[in-house]
Amino acid sequence: xxxLFRSEEMALCQLFLQSESAYTCVSExxxxxxxxxxxxxxxxxxxxxxxxxxxxxxxxxxxxLRYLEREIRKDGIPVLDTGxxxxxxxxxxxxxxxxxxxxLENELKEVNSNAETLKRNYLExxxxxxxxxxxxxxxxxxxxxxxxxxxxxAFFDEEQVNLLTDSSLHQLKHIGFVAGVILRERIxxxxxxLWRACRGNVFLRQAEIPEPLEDxxxxxxxxxxxxxxxxxxxxxxxxxxxxxxGFRATMYPCPEAPADRREMAMGVKTRLDxxxxxxxxxxxxxxxxxVSAARNIRAWMMKVWKIKSIYHTLNMFxxxxxxxxxxxxxxxxxxxxxxVQLALRRGTEKSGSLPAILNRLSTQEAPPTFxxxxxxxxxFQALIDSYGVATYREINPAPYTIITFxxxxxxxxxxxxxxxIMALFGAWMVWxxxxxxxxxxxxxxxxxxxxxxxxxxxxxxxxxxxxLIYNDLFSKSLNIFGSSWHANYNETTLxxxxxxxxxxxxxxxxxQTPYPFGLDPMWQISNNKINFNNSYxxxxxxxxxxxxxxxxxxxxxxxxxxxxxPMNIYCEFIPQLLFLFCLFVYLVLLVFHKWVWYGAGGDxxxxxxxxxxxxITFINMVLVKAYEExxxxxxxxxxMYSGQFGIQRFLxxxxxxxxxxxxxxxxxxxxxxxxQKQLVMQANGGEGVxxxxxxxxxGASGEVVEEHTDMGEVMIHQGIHTIEYVLGSVSHxxxxxxxxxxxxxxxxLSEVLWGMVLRIGLTFGEGGAGGICMYVMFAFWAxxxxxxxxxxxxxSAFLHTLxxxxxxx
Amino acid sequence: xxxxxxxxxxxxxxxxxVGLVLPFIVGRGPNKGVIQVVLSITAASCWxxxxxxxxxxxxxxxxxxxxxxxxxxLQYLWDNNLNLTELESTTDMSSTMEFTSSTMEFTSSTPATx
Numbered sequence: 044x045x046x047l048f049r050s051e052e053m054a055l056c057q058l059f060l061q062s063e064s065a066y067t068c069v070s071e072x073x074x075x076x077x078x079x080x081x082x083x084x085x086x087x088x089x090x091x092x093x094x095x096x097x098x099x100x101x102x103x104x105x106x107x108l109r110y111l112e113r114e115i116r117k118d119g120i121p122v123l124d125t126g127x128x129x130x131x132x133x134x135x136x137x138x139x140x141x142x143x144x145x146x147l148e149n150e151l152k153e154v155n156s157n158a159e160t161l162k163r164n165y166l167e168x169x170x171x172x173x174x175x176x177x178x179x180x181x182x183x184x185x186x187x188x189x190x191x192x193x194x195x196x197a198f199f200d201e202e203q204v205n206l207l208t209d210s211s212l213h214q215l216k217h218i219g220f221v222a223g224v225i226l227r228e229r230i231x232x233x234x235x236x237l238w239r240a241c242r243g244n245v246f247l248r249q250a251e252i253p254e255p256l257e258d259x260x261x262x263x264x265x266x267x268x269x270x271x272x273x274x275x276x277x278x279x280x281x282x283x284x285x286x287x288x289g290f291r292a293t294m295y296p297c298p299e300a301p302a303d304r305r306e307m308a309m310g311v312k313t314r315l316d317x318x319x320x321x322x323x324x325x326x327x328x329x330x331x332x333x334v335s336a337a338r339n340i341r342a343w344m345m346k347v348w349k350i351k352s353i354y355h356t357l358n359m360f361x362x363x364x365x366x367x368x369x370x371x372x373x374x375x376x377x378x379x380x381x382x383v384q385l386a387l388r389r390g391t392e393k394s395g396s397l398p399a400i401l402n403r404l405s406t407q408e409a410p411p412t413f414x415x416x417x418x419x420x421x422x423f424q425a426l427i428d429s430y431g432v433a434t435y436r437e438i439n440p441a442p443y444t445i446i447t448f449x450x451x452x453x454x455x456x457x458x459x460x461x462x463x464i465m466a467l468f469g470a471w472m473v474w475x476x477x478x479x480x481x482x483x484x485x486x487x488x489x490x491x492x493x494x495x496x497x498x499x500x501x502x503x504x505x506x507x508x509x510x511l512i513y514n515d516l517f518s519k520s521l522n523i524f525g526s527s528w529h530a531n532y533n534e535t536t537l538x539x540x541x542x543x544x545x546x547x548x549x550x551x552x553x554x555q556t557p558y559p560f561g562l563d564p565m566w567q568i569s570n571n572k573i574n575f576n577n578s579y580x581x582x583x584x585x586x587x588x589x590x591x592x593x594x595x596x597x598x599x600x601x602x603x604x605x606x607x608x609p610m611n612i613y614c615e616f617i618p619q620l621l622f623l624f625c626l627f628v629y630l631v632l633l634v635f636h637k638w639v640w641y642g643a644g645g646d647x648x649x650x651x652x653x654x655x656x657x658x659i660t661f662i663n664m665v666l667v668k669a670y671e672e673x674x675x676x677x678x679x680x681x682x683m684y685s686g687q688f689g690i691q692r693f694l695x696x697x698x699x700x701x702x703x704x705x706x707x708x709x710x711x712x713x714x715x716x717x718x719q720k721q722l723v724m725q726a727n728g729g730e731g732v733x734x735x736x737x738x739x740x741x742g743a744s745g746e747v748v749e750e751h752t753d754m755g756e757v758m759i760h761q762g763i764h765t766i767e768y769v770l771g772s773v774s775h776x777x778x779x780x781x782x783x784x785x786x787x788x789x790x791x792l793s794e795v796l797w798g799m800v801l802r803i804g805l806t807f808g809e810g811g812a813g814g815i816c817m818y819v820m821f822a823f824w825a826x827x828x829x830x831x832x833x834x835x836x837x838x839s840a841f842l843h844t845l846x847x848x849x850x851x852x
Numbered sequence: 853x854x855x856x857x858x859x860x861x862x863x864x865x866x867x868x869x870v871g872l873v874l875p876f877i878v879g880r881g882p883n884k885g886v887i888q889v890v891l892s893i894t895a896a897s898c899w900x901x902x903x904x905x906x907x908x909x910x911x912x913x914x915x916x917x918x919x920x921x922x923x924x925x926l927q928y929l930w931d932n933n934l935n936l937t938e939l940e941s942t943t944d945m946s947s948t949m950e951f952t953s954s955t956m957e958f959t960s961s962t963p964a965t966x
Contacts, residue, residue: 047886420886442886446893508898512905528916529931530923537920545915557909559859569916583904642911651913
């Protein structure tokens with residue numbers, strides 16, 4: 044048997060490593076990836092372990108690298124992933140790495156804070172610029188208030204007329220003002236507060252700044268408005284200032300004279316230009332730093348991870364003070380002991396010290412389960428493991444699942460067209476494996492699809508096969524070999540009857556031999572297609588279900604033989620097999636008999652009108668119905684073959700006997716064996732207290748005897764097992780009917796899609812309009828088809844339950 | 853009523869080769885066992901699936917129920933035994949396009965007579 048059929052044989056080994064070579068040896072073993080270390084210091088706190096400092100340093104480095112990565116991603120720089128696997132660096136190189144990362148981090152932090160300061164300055168200057176612009180408008184408006192009947196000619200020369208110093212406007216003397224910028228959302232509340240607090244004695248003008256400004260702290264764009272408040276007197280000034288601070292409006296000194304304002308505006312403009320240049324240079328510098336970091340960041344990350352894992356592993360070792368070395372315990376597959384030795388030798392050579400010693404131990408513990416998988420089998424093994432990992436050296440159901448899982452999926456999916464799409468998708472992913480796997484994405488859904496690419500490919504291929512057999516291509520049938528049904532009605536029959544049914548007994552209408560491969564294409568265009576299909580699909584579901592379950596039960600024989608438990612074969616396997624056989628395989632045989640025996644065109648007793656329902660027959664058998672005489676005058680017999688009644692009774696009795704057999708045989712034998720053991724012990728003079736091995740009491744010494752002689756527990760265990768098996772066999776069989784249900788749903792859905800969607804495009808009419816309509820309809824149809832594929836892909840979730848039957852052993 | 857020898861023989865032989873002969877040929881490499889299992893289970897399940905479809909149709913208990921327009925199309929296209937007096941007098945049987953238009957006429961007259 045190959046290695047995938049059973050989990051690998053594992054050996055517990057002890058490693059003696061010298062302190063100097065410990066690091067390199069562990070690094071080599073890590074690259075090999077075949078060793079599982081045991082934690083020899085389980086009760087030691089994480090902070091008390093030997094290498095906790097190194098782990099902490101690695102954590103720091105990782106944090107810095109993550110920060111760098113975040114900044115890189117913020118700028119949108121692509122991270123180069125060459126897929127290379129750098130080796131773990133030596134401990135002394137760790138210091139170099141630390142220094143490098145520290146430098147990078149500090150540089151980046153400095154650049155960032157500089158940029159922030161610059162941005163703040165920029166914001167202030169921009170706001171000042173806006174203020175200067177808007178206040179000009181305010182002052183102009185104040186000079187020419189719209190409602191007052193001023194003689195405007197007198198105030199034409201604005202250079203000499205100034206709001207605050209003009210003597211003719213003496214009522215505006217001692218006017219102070221405050222200019223500032225505030226968030227637009229706060230303006231209404233601000234106005235109200237000003238009005239209430241200053242009792243209406245202040246004058247507020249405001250104008251919106253059209254472009255949004257960037258807030259330096261958060262980086263988001265906000266809308267602000269410029270405001271100017273005119274007031275008289277110092278008290279109001281203080282009050283206004285306090286309110287402005289309360290609303291977090293930034294105030295700017297605005298000169299009174301227009302000439303000063305113009306000068307200031309120009310100064311602000313030049314400063315803004317300068318700032319822009321500096322800002323862009325800062326950004327460039329930051330970009331350069333990040334680009335150079337992005338080149339190496341993947342490799343650095345890998346190195347740091349490797350160092351960290353090496354130290355974690357070293358933490359699990361025991362310190363051997365006598366020889367100044369480290370002791371490790373690990374599980375190694377027996378087949379790989381040589382490779383591990385080689386790796387150890389390589390490690391000690393690198394560090395140049397005494398060689399490490401590998402010692403094999405023997406133990407009673409259960410070793411871990413290890414399946415050696417390649418990229419193809421890995422997905423299926425993961426599928427099986429998700430249900431439950433097999434115990435050590437138990438039969439592995441994975442290799443059989445490689446085919447049964449996609450095949451059962453295909454029975455439910457069964458469409459040639461959809462199968463082609465799925466197979467192509469899977470094939471594309473397999474073909475472009477390397478470039479696609481190098482692109483590390485975080486997209487969970489894509490990763491799931493890509494991980495299951497082989498499964499998807501196989502599911503597609505098998506769906507093509509079942510699609511051919513179901514004769515379903517996007518809900519249309521192919522007629523490759525010529526249908527076996529023919530119509531030969533004359534004109535009046537055709538005119539008079541809306542519906543015509545072909546008769547299987549008439550050899551002009553039915554060829555008497557079926558369509559050679561799959562379902563006849565005639566059924567796709569008939570009205571009673573579903574009747575025919577239902578009976579067909581239900582039968583195949585049950586038959587495949589029984590076959591699958593028998594396969595699972597038979598697999599368990601191998602387990603029993605390997606673990607040398609012949610008692611299990613007689614007490615569990617044989618009654619299980621008999622139970623399944625007597626009831627369910629008999630059902631399958633009835634199906635086959637009905638297929639062969641009953642048909643049209645033959646003798647009346649086996650005509651279609653006389654064919655008994657298998658379901659009713661089976662139910663009658665289990666309900667122990669009495670023997671039925673054929674009704675006089677009717678050619679039909681209630682039984683399918685002579686002697687059926689007797690055989691059915693016999694099978695039922697055998698099946699019923701199997702139940703107590705499963706339940707009681709094993710505990711009984713164990714009980715007898717236990718009794719004998721105790722008699723032997725008593726005859727030898729009795730060591731210790733011997734108790735009756737009856738229900739509730741524990742048995743003899745635990746170290747020598749492996750099996751539990753606790754009768755109560757054995758009985759319970761056996762009872763659970765029996766009930767689970769008996770009830771499970773009935774329910775699992777019925778649950779295979781989901782194969783029928785889902786295949787029916789799929790077929791109907793694709794028919795609906797064709798009839799309601801694509802047909803509209805196809806029958807639209809001639810000319811250009813038809814072409815356009817077809818284009819639109821096809822897009823619609825294709826989208827829905829693929830969406831249904833995805834929907835049906837949820838079928839695979841159902842398949843998981845079908846695996847249960849296999850693992851029931 | 854029954855099975856036809858040729859399809860049974862061909863299909864069984866094909867899957868027999870895949871499932872029983874190929875596994876012995878492909879024996880090489882670390883995955884030998886897995887490949888053998890894959891081949892044999894594939895052949896067994898595919899053959900069984902085909903067999904069930906075949907046997908279910910061997911002795912059918914019901915026949916397909918067809919709409920009369922479908923029967924007309926069938927008799928014309930697949931079986932070539934369509935005799936409609938109206939049709940023969942008015943159209944040339946070899947031309948499909950015209951047949952379509954006369955079918956339309958035919959169906960429209962059916963409700964009146966049915």
